[in-house]
Amino acid sequence: MHVVVCIKQVPGTTKVAINPETNTLIRDGVEAIINPFDENALEAALALKDKTPGTKVTVVCMGPPQAENALREATARGADNVVLLCDRAFAGSDTWATSYALAQGIKALEKVDIIYCGKQAIDGDTAQVGPGVAEFLGWPVITYVRKLDVEGDTVKIERVFEDGFEKIEAPLPVVVTVVKEMNVPRMASLKGRMRAKKEQIKMLTAESAKADPNEVGLKGSPTRVVKIFTPPKKTSGQKWDGIGDPIHAAKTLVGKLKEQKLV
Amino acid sequence: MAELNYGLTESQIEIRDMVREFAETRVKPVRAELDEKEEFPRAILNELGKMDLMGLYIPSEYGGFGAESSLDFIIAIEELSRVCIGVSVSYAANALGADPILIGASDEQKKKYLPPLASGEKLAAFALTEPNAGSDAGGIQTTAVLKGDKYILNGTKQWITNGGEADTYTVMAVTDRNKGPRGVSCFIVEKGMPGFKFGKKENKLGIHASATRELIFEDAEVPKANIIGREGMGFILAMRTFDVSRPGIAAQGGGLAQGALDEVVNYARQRVQFGRPIIANQGYQWTLADMATEIEASRALLYSVCRTVDSGAKDYSKFSAMIKLYATDVAMKVTTNAVQLLGGYGYMKEYPVEKMMRDAKILQIYEGTNQIQRDVIGAALIKEYASAKK
Numbered sequence A: 001m002h003v004v005v006c007i008k009q010v011p012g013t014t015k016v017a018i019n020p021e022t023n024t025l026i027r028d029g030v031e032a033i034i035n036p037f038d039e040n041a042l043e044a045a046l047a048l049k050d051k052t053p054g055t056k057v058t059v060v061c062m063g064p065p066q067a068e069n070a071l072r073e074a075t076a077r078g079a080d081n082v083v084l085l086c087d088r089a090f091a092g093s094d095t096w097a098t099s100y101a102l103a104q105g106i107k108a109l110e111k112v113d114i115i116y117c118g119k120q121a122i123d124g125d126t127a128q129v130g131p132g133v134a135e136f137l138g139w140p141v142i143t144y145v146r147k148l149d150v151e152g153d154t155v156k157i158e159r160v161f162e163d164g165f166e167k168i169e170a171p172l173p174v175v176v177t178v179v180k181e182m183n184v185p186r187m188a189s190l191k192g193r194m195r196a197k198k199e200q201i202k203m204l205t206a207e208s209a210k211a212d213p214n215e216v217g218l219k220g221s222p223t224r225v226v227k228i229f230t231p232p233k234k235t236s237g238q239k240w241d242g243i244g245d246p247i248h249a250a251k252t253l254v255g256k257l258k259e260q261k262l263v
Numbered sequence B: 001m002a003e004l005n006y007g008l009t010e011s012q013i014e015i016r017d018m019v020r021e022f023a024e025t026r027v028k029p030v031r032a033e034l035d036e037k038e039e040f041p042r043a044i045l046n047e048l049g050k051m052d053l054m055g056l057y058i059p060s061e062y063g064g065f066g067a068e069s070s071l072d073f074i075i076a077i078e079e080l081s082r083v084c085i086g087v088s089v090s091y092a093a094n095a096l097g098a099d100p101i102l103i104g105a106s107d108e109q110k111k112k113y114l115p116p117l118a119s120g121e122k123l124a125a126f127a128l129t130e131p132n133a134g135s136d137a138g139g140i141q142t143t144a145v146l147k148g149d150k151y152i153l154n155g156t157k158q159w160i161t162n163g164g165e166a167d168t169y170t171v172m173a174v175t176d177r178n179k180g181p182r183g184v185s186c187f188i189v190e191k192g193m194p195g196f197k198f199g200k201k202e203n204k205l206g207i208h209a210s211a212t213r214e215l216i217f218e219d220a221e222v223p224k225a226n227i228i229g230r231e232g233m234g235f236i237l238a239m240r241t242f243d244v245s246r247p248g249i250a251a252q253g254g255g256l257a258q259g260a261l262d263e264v265v266n267y268a269r270q271r272v273q274f275g276r277p278i279i280a281n282q283g284y285q286w287t288l289a290d291m292a293t294e295i296e297a298s299r300a301l302l303y304s305v306c307r308t309v310d311s312g313a314k315d316y317s318k319f320s321a322m323i324k325l326y327a328t329d330v331a332m333k334v335t336t337n338a339v340q341l342l343g344g345y346g347y348m349k350e351y352p353v354e355k356m357m358r359d360a361k362i363l364q365i366y367e368g369t370n371q372i373q374r375d376v377i378g379a380a381l382i383k384e385y386a387s388a389k390k
Ligand SMILES: Cc1cc2nc3c(=O)[nH]c(=O)nc-3n(C[C@H](O)[C@H](O)[C@H](O)COP(=O)(O)OP(=O)(O)OC[C@H]3O[C@@H](n4cnc5c(N)ncnc54)[C@H](O)[C@@H]3O)c2cc1C
Pocket: B093, B125, B126, B127, B128, B129, B133, B134, B135, B136, B158, B159, B160, B161, B162, B204, B212, B362, B365, B366, B367, B368, B369, B370, B371, B372, B375
């Protein structure tokens, strides 16, 4: 089997500043990490490889030249091949253009059976790229996966929600997006780390991925960000001591709810 | 942070960084729980195996990483110890158990026993101490009698690190009572061999994550082929094992002390008394300065000993003893100070330094008490000066 993992490099902190003029994230000077959910995606692929010898894992990333570090980390953990989609033409891509570019990059690889993505990236939080890649490839997509077993030409999957989970099957090839509880990402081995230092990273440009220049980068991005802002903090509301004086607290609460016509 | 230039190699820097990250992310979050529940860190050791770290000191032809320098392994122990020496001794004791095999076993024995230790699939332990033979290791009473193609072992080993958890044990037993220490031999005993059982697990002051158990041999049957070297070589193997393993105990001490210093400095920068951070007091800083200086001196001596070992030096017992003695005394002092410098909080389980202080004490006791290290150094001095006069 051949499986692909899409990973994104994100700022290693949740406190990222926003450039008010361009409405984009300021990434300078912040340590870059692999998007945490993509680490779960990578682990899922590597675990499948451990279980099913002969499985090959290719990791694909679209990003600037520095994103090479994320791919080296993937190599160190056990990925067989790594591909960086890197081209000025990709700069400014939104989720649509990114999905398209990744799908084109994946088409340039040998036949793929499963594509693993994280459920979302912690910087943009859109959760759109996984499904977007599936759409551009014309494959089924299953989101929020916490368990995946391959049986012949199908995958058996558990998909989680806040209040339960679904058990479903899908034919291969398929795109899945995985949740954190799926696994605990392994750390790279020493031999893996030594190997990763020397790894030749395969570069794909827009041209070599046969991506239409009008479909990528700012030009190919239909999304217009009108405004990004930090929402005001919610006030903590009113509190009544329900331990010291439960009767008074209950009475006041019911009174307030009636006042607001909520009961 | 400013660092002395110890001329670390590429692999040593790699090992330092990866074990530091591993200790911070995988060990630190669970160390208090392992301590509280006295739980063996099996999952952690499994993961270290997958990361190629269990076999650092084992040559590549036997499945290990084949580190060129003994310092590679020392750095791994140091970094783990910075976070928890209960975990790091469970890790390092594998090497203690494997050392007699590395030093004296046949190629066939090495091929059989080292690869599963290198991968972390199996664990090892070293068994010398008995109820009546601690510092006086020559006084062991466990016997091994050859009967046909088997040695029959009888006796009890006490306080064996990784006891019960390990699969491969290197065990010292008397094969010839009349020859004293020269009548001791070393055997590879596998868990599950007939007549080999485990006694009680000890309840200890510190290193709770480490399993310390009794080994009981009741007509235990060990294949004749499992003797390491020849009959009578056991005591020499044990002493040569200590020469290579004592720097490992020093690495535990150095790492532990560094971990304690890290805790104190970070705490003291935040804690305000008398209107300013407590670290602003000169008396406080002077204690920190002494701690930091002794830790660095201990590291410098440790790394020098490793380089001496790597250079192929024949006789370095004196230096192994010196660094075991010095680094572990520093660790005891630094961790005791750490509790003091955190005040009442240092005494509480919410902070890690009380555990560090409890853990530190064992370092001055096992693999030869620090008095015995002074004996080794003293004996070496007498010998060296006596031969220099001639
Ligand atoms: C947690 C733990 C783990 C251990 N793990 C192992 C293991 O994996 N394998 C193993 O074989 N052993 C192990 N040991 C045993 C350890 O090595 C011994 O405890 C140690 O060698 C000291 O022996 P003893 O405890 O019998 O003390 P004793 O020898 O009875 O010493 C008691 C005191 O007398 C002092 N003393 C003794 N002789 C002299 C002397 N000649 N001059 C001055 N002072 C002296 C000692 O320094 C000490 O202070 C472990 C012990 C512990 C506590």
